[in-house]
Amino acid sequence: MPWSPALKSTLRSGLHLERTVTEPFQVLRGMLGVAIVLFGALALGETGLATSAALGAFIAGTASYQRSFRPRPVLALYAAAGLSASSFVGYLASPWPPLYVVVLGLWAFTAGLAWALGQTAGVVASTTVSVMLIVVTLPENVPEALEHAGVIALGGVVQATLAAIWPGRRWGARRDALADAYASLAHYARRLRHDPFASFDPDPLMNARRAAELTPAQARRRPSELAGMRSYAERIRPVLAAMADPRVGAAEEGPQRDRARELMGAAAEILDAIARSIRSGRPAPIAERTYRALTVPGSGPVLDGAGRQAALRLIGLLAEASDAVEAVDRGDPVHGEANAPGHLSRPGLRQLLPVLPHALRRHWNWSSPVLRHAVRVGVVAAVGEILGRSLPFQHGYWAPMTAVMVMRPDFSQTYARGVARLAGTVLGVVVATGIIRLTHPSAWICAGLAVVSIGGAYLLMRTGYAAMSTCITGYVVFLLAMGGEANTSTVEDRVLLTLLGGLLALIAYAVFPTWQxxxxxxxxxxxxxxxxxxxxxxxxxxxxxxxxxxxxxxxxxxxxxxxxxxxxxxxxxxxxxxxxxxxxxxxxxxxxxxxxxxxxxxxxxxxxxxxxxxxxxxxxxxxxxxxxxxxxxxxxxxxxxxxxxxxxxxxxxxxxxxxxxxxxxxxxxxxxxxxxxxxxxxxxxxxxxxxxxxxxxxx
Missing domain, CATH: 1.20.58 (Methane Monooxygenase Hydroxylase; Chain G, domain 1)
Known part of the structure; x- marks a missing residue:
């Protein structure tokens, strides 16, 4: 489409708000982790350290909310390690502005390459650039820089600890992924009743397969209702299609089609019940009439030929899957064998290290969107830092920080997030700075406002990037205000620098695009x-x-x-x-x-x-x-x-x-x-x- 409609589409996408919110339990856990390190550092009288610790805790908590099947504590620790390293490396180079610009650009380039490992790695790596830009202004010598790196890591450790001892729904993400796969099969069976050539969406099954990747230790602790169930779903999928297709299964009209519809309706009800059982961990009741629909008449199903074979196979698979779920209620032990049905090996960190060079080699070509994104973000971060230092504004790092957080490997996300980030950041700066100017809060009040802001960011994380950006911006402003920095900077400065950073990101993609x-x-x-x-x-x-x-x-x-x-x-x-x-x-x-x-x-x-x-x-x-x-x-x-x-x-x-x-x-x-x-x-x-x-x- 032309540029004008494309920009209008991304504008609407960026400002669109969903009604989905994060579970309040997870929000409270994230807020508690931030509050522990923030108020703890303030109690020691160190506002600068409190800012660093709170940033570490916030981003580590955000990492644990990513859509990943890796353990939440591990994600928080990985994020804390990257944040700590970026802050210390940035400070070492900060006394020499030209060197710092080069280091910042290279670090941003490396963070861009992290997208080769997946979205979670790319998002977490991008946040390390922001921490480098903010924290580098706080310490005054190398020992203090080490202290700041240490408290950033401590913030991540606190979030990881809370995620370990207060996990919420155990195995919840994996339960949901497997349940979604069965629910999608139920939806497919209902669609086949009316359209025998209905298409099947394999994405839920792909997600369930990713959820089934476990380390040996996880496999030993896995609930029994999650072991082996994915294989039943995979086997039921083609049988449903074979029975519904009039070319090889039930006739297009007549008694055979009626029997096929009856079987598919019963299959949908049983698959939905299995999905509810997996999601809750408790067997869901199935109506007796549903079981009667699956009963083979004395003369066999009305279907014949290949359709009859498919019907008999479907009845058997549904019975096996139902029995496997109901076995939980009978107290069957957890399947702990490493070769348990449905268990796929998930490598740990040490096993992943050899994968990294291979992933980088795969993307080390000019047509790769990951490499082009890395080049874009590296150049924009360096240019943004140069402009921020050159312009007569305080806190010039807001320009490169905005640009780095906006940029993504594809056009749609970059422009949509750019619009959302600009709108959210401007609103957050205006509101937070206005509160500070009107109330002149103490450091403790600022810390409390920061915790409330980050709670809002966690709560609205799934609502839209604009709403989340508003809360995150307020969080950063309140943290900086603890040291009195917000009172020396105007709203106009932050707004103009934010606009500059967003404009840099959008121009960079227009000049050096990666068109899908x-x-x-x-x-x-x-x-x-x-x-x-x-x-x-x-x-x-x-x-x-x-x-x-x-x-x-x-x-x-x-x-x-x-x-x-x-x-x-x-x-x-x-x-x-x-x-x-x-x-x-x-x-x-x-x-x-x-x-x-x-x-x-x-x-x-x-x-x-x-x-x-x-x-x-x-x-x-x-x-x-x-x-x-x-x-x-x-x-x-x-x-x-x-x-x-x-x-x-x-x-x-x-x-x-x-x-x-x-x-x-x-x-x-x-x-x-x-x-x-x-x-x-x-x-x-x-x-x-x-x-x-x-x-x-x-x-």
Whole structure:
């Protein structure tokens, strides 16, 4: 879209407020951590140390609220260590302004690279730059700088300790992630009742998988209702799709479709009950009529063929999942084995260190949004510091601090956060400074106001960045006012410096952008290639029915989900960017995504009816899988090179393969997973889906 609509969209996004607030319990815990170190340092008569300690406690507490499945105390300690190091390094360089500007720029560049490790690492690293800018003005010598670094670390230790001894809902985030996965399956089952080709959103299952990554110590303490439940959800997903699809499951209309709707309605109720049980830790009741709907009549389900197979498998999986949840009420012990079902290894800090160089190497190229963001934020931090020192304003660090906190690797977040930060900071400065000018509070009153402000920031953290920025700005102003600094600085100074910092961030992205729009062909190509590997792995599971082939299929599924998520994220970000791609049009991208969704849906059907291990291999399936893999890889290369896509060779191979295969069985149930069933049903649907991709990209 053009610049004007794009800026209007980001303006609305930045100022939009949600009704969601943080749990009051967590807010009180964060406020208590800040109050302990702040009032403790004030009691010793050290207002400067109190400011540093409070900043450390505030940011460490903020780190523990990030959407991460790592232990909250550990996140607080990581943040405290980074904050302490940044403040000390900054002070060592501060006596020489040119050196300090270089150190600040390099530190900001390194903080920008931290986004290679994920959003939590990137957010925490950005806050270390702000602490360097503020705390460097407080100590007067190296011993005092060490003291400030120590109390910053102490603030993080206090927050970590409180998070450990006062954790709130134990395993709450992991419970919610797994419960959300089951709730999404229930929603999917209800949608399938009315739309047999409804799409499935794998994001909740991906999040549940991340939540299942545990250290061995965590696995020993994990509640039993969280062990192994994710695997049931993964197995139920393709069975629901197979039963609902009229091409391979229940007939489109008639008694079979009525029976399928009845089963899917009952499945939705049971899946919802399982979600409630996981979320609360107590088994949720299931109505007797729901169980009666799943009862197999004497003559078997009305469904027949592959649809009957899917129905029986669904009934069995739902019974197993329900029994696994209800086993908690019978006092089953916690599954503590390292190889417990659903347990994925989560590396600790030492195991993560070798991952860091690999992540940096992966992003060490000019097209990487992480590297470009690191360069932008490093340059802007240095330029902002130079301008702040050059202008006749006090507290010139407000300009680079605002710029660093606003900037993100993508356009939409940077501009939306820029607008929100500017609005929130201006309001916070005006209100906080006005209170100080009118009341002339003592240091203790300022400390109390700071604690109240930070409580508001914690409470409104999920409401919107503008509201949170207002509270954070007030918090910083009240902390600085404890030493009398607020009375020597005007509201106009802080507002102008904030505007300058926000303007620098916005100009930097406009001059040196990282457009997701130009990356869409590469994202789509990766999605197509991963989708081809996923479908080929499913066909290979018929050609070589072994546990190894199923493991390869699972790995291909995870890659397919990840590339899909990356394409969706890039598409959402590109929708708000003021640029257009000259080769890949919006309509083409939408049609291509629809074709790939059909490919994934068909592969799900194949997953639902995989032959058992050691079954007879399907003749010719391995060759078809190889052609499928090669053709989708060639299509991906053509998309990246902006060349025509040609997938006709796949249809030719399919037709040649079908000529010498036997006639399909009259009832697919007589030959589950047989050669005729595969060729005349699933492989043909795969070819049709890829022909849709061919048409979409060549239109």
């Amino acid at each position: 729009t130009v990356r869409l062909p590469d994202r789509l190509a990766a999605y197509v290639e991963a989708g081809g590997r996923y479908s080929a792995a499913a066909v290979d599971a018929y050609a070589e029915p072994t546990e190894h082939s199923r493991a390869l299929l699972r790995a291909a599924l995870l890659e397919h989900r990840q590339t899909r998520a990356e394409l969706l994220t890039a598409s959402e970000q590109a929708a708000g960017e003021p640029v257009r791609h000259r080769g890949l049009h919006t309509a083409q991208l939408a049609d291509a995504r629809s074709a790939m969704a059909a490919l994934g849906r068909t592969t799900m059907l194949m997953e639902a009816h995989l032959p058992p291990p050691q079954s007879s291999p399907v003749p010719g399936a391995a060759e078809f899988a190889e052609v499928l893999r090669e053709q989708t890889a060639a299509a991906a290369r053509a998309i990246r090179a902006d060349e025509p896509v040609d997938l006709h060779a796949l249809r030719d191979h399919y037709e040649q393969w079908a000529q010498w295969l036997p006639t399909p069985a009259a009832d697919p149930a007589d030959e589950p997973g047989g050669a005729a069933d595969l060729v005349y049903r699933d492989a043909g649907l795969l070819v049709e889906a890829l022909e849709g991709l061919d048409s979409a990209l060549n239109s």
